[in-house]
Amino acid sequence: MEVESARASDSVSESRWSKLAVTLPVRNVQALAASTGELTAEVIERYIQPDIDAFAVLDEHSDEVPVIDVSKLSSPESVEAEAAKLKFACAEWGFFQVVNHGIPDEVIMGMKHDIQKFFQLPPDVKNAYAQRQGDLQGYGQAFVVSDDQKLEWADMFALFAQPPEARDMSYWPCEPHTFRNFIEKYSSEVMKLAHSLGVFVAKTLDLNPELVEDKHVAQFLRMGYYPPCTPMPEKVLGFKPHSDMSFLTILLEVNSVQGLQIRRHGAWIPVKPCRDALLVNVGDLLEIMTNGKYKSIEHRVTINAHKERLTVSAFHLPNYDGIVSPILETREEKLLYKTVKVEEYARLFFTNKLEGKRALDHAKLSQ
Numbered sequence: 001m002e003v004e005s006a007r008a009s010d011s012v013s014e015s016r017w018s019k020l021a022v023t024l025p026v027r028n029v030q031a032l033a034a035s036t037g038e039l040t041a042e043v044i045e046r047y048i049q050p051d052i053d054a055f056a057v058l059d060e061h062s063d064e065v066p067v068i069d070v071s072k073l074s075s076p077e078s079v080e081a082e083a084a085k086l087k088f089a090c091a092e093w094g095f096f097q098v099v100n101h102g103i104p105d106e107v108i109m110g111m112k113h114d115i116q117k118f119f120q121l122p123p124d125v126k127n128a129y130a131q132r133q134g135d136l137q138g139y140g141q142a143f144v145v146s147d148d149q150k151l152e153w154a155d156m157f158a159l160f161a162q163p164p165e166a167r168d169m170s171y172w173p174c175e176p177h178t179f180r181n182f183i184e185k186y187s188s189e190v191m192k193l194a195h196s197l198g199v200f201v202a203k204t205l206d207l208n209p210e211l212v213e214d215k216h217v218a219q220f221l222r223m224g225y226y227p228p229c230t231p232m233p234e235k236v237l238g239f240k241p242h243s244d245m246s247f248l249t250i251l252l253e254v255n256s257v258q259g260l261q262i263r264r265h266g267a268w269i270p271v272k273p274c275r276d277a278l279l280v281n282v283g284d285l286l287e288i289m290t291n292g293k294y295k296s297i298e299h300r301v302t303i304n305a306h307k308e309r310l311t312v313s314a315f316h317l318p319n320y321d322g323i324v325s326p327i328l329e330t331r332e333e334k335l336l337y338k339t340v341k342v343e344e345y346a347r348l349f350f351t352n353k354l355e356g357k358r359a360l361d362h363a364k365l366s367q
Contacts, residue, residue: 094297246283
């Protein structure tokens with residue numbers, strides 16, 4: 001009975017996660033991009049981002065996002081050196097690639113194949129899984145909170161995938177016929193990877209891994225489709241600059257089309273897709289928990305003039321009813337963040353348009 005009660009509680013918690021959205025319905029971007037005759041100046045104007053050139057883009061940058069070999073973190077002979085690289089990546093970059101992550105190739109390839117096939121389906125088939133009012137899940141868009149805000153050049157398909165008892169299967173597609181199976185397999189494998197990385201991250205700070213066990217109990221999958229924008233790709237964005245609310249985010253590049261850029265030292269650095277790697281980034285809640293030692297970094301998605309880009313982002317989140325408190329290493333360490341209720345932070349994050357690290361600013365203590 002206690003197990004059943006806990007599962008029921010988890011299911012209620014995750015259903016509350018999904019009911020945070022207030023996204024307004026807007027036109028499907030994939031269909032708009034395909035109807036070039038309808039891309040009038042008036043239509044495209046709502047997608048043009050006025051501050052897109054506010055910071056330089058360093059196309060030829062000597063630094064690369066750090067690469068972490070998960071197998072070396074598991075080996076006594078190499079764990080110390082690899083853990084030092086992980087600590088540096090979390091503290092100085094907020095992003096890192098992971099290789100030898102243990103997810104079977106057939107799971108990743110199946111997931112990639114079926115996502116591409118899903119977005120190739122006719123609009124009426126995809127719209128059978130459209131977002132319902134007040135729900136984060138489904139096929140549509142996110143963070144559209146007013147009729148006059150600038151829109152992003154992207155569509156998404158989003159699901160709560162973990163824990164299994166929290167799933168709303170009415171959103172899980174029946175086409176392609178293997179899609180549900182690969183979503184299940186991929187989600188489970190990525191969840192295991194998130195738990196492993198959480199343990200390694202805790203150890204880099206000499207923390208008891210039990211302190212992070214409840215920080216990634218839920219998983220939200222967002223499959224992104226970024227169609228090409230022939231008229232003016234340099235003026236639109238697939239995602240505006242933002243940081244993630246999550247504890248950890250794990251990204252799969254589906255078709256290796258470059259688009260992600262991270263903000264570092266006052267400039268945008270393009271992240272080159274790395275074959276056989278997954279990209280991991282620190283979320284706001286991990287920055288709060290580490291009292292700012294590990295950084296949740298602003299990032300954005302640019303658009304290609306001729307090629308579509310597809311990705312899968314897995315956001316790992318704490319229990320909806322939980323709290324996240326800064327952990328101080330010494331009594332002398334200055335407290336930089338408030339203790340936050342996850343529910344309140346999530347509501348602030350999801351009911352506003354994306355705008356840099358504005359949500360995290362609310363958690364900072366006045367200095």
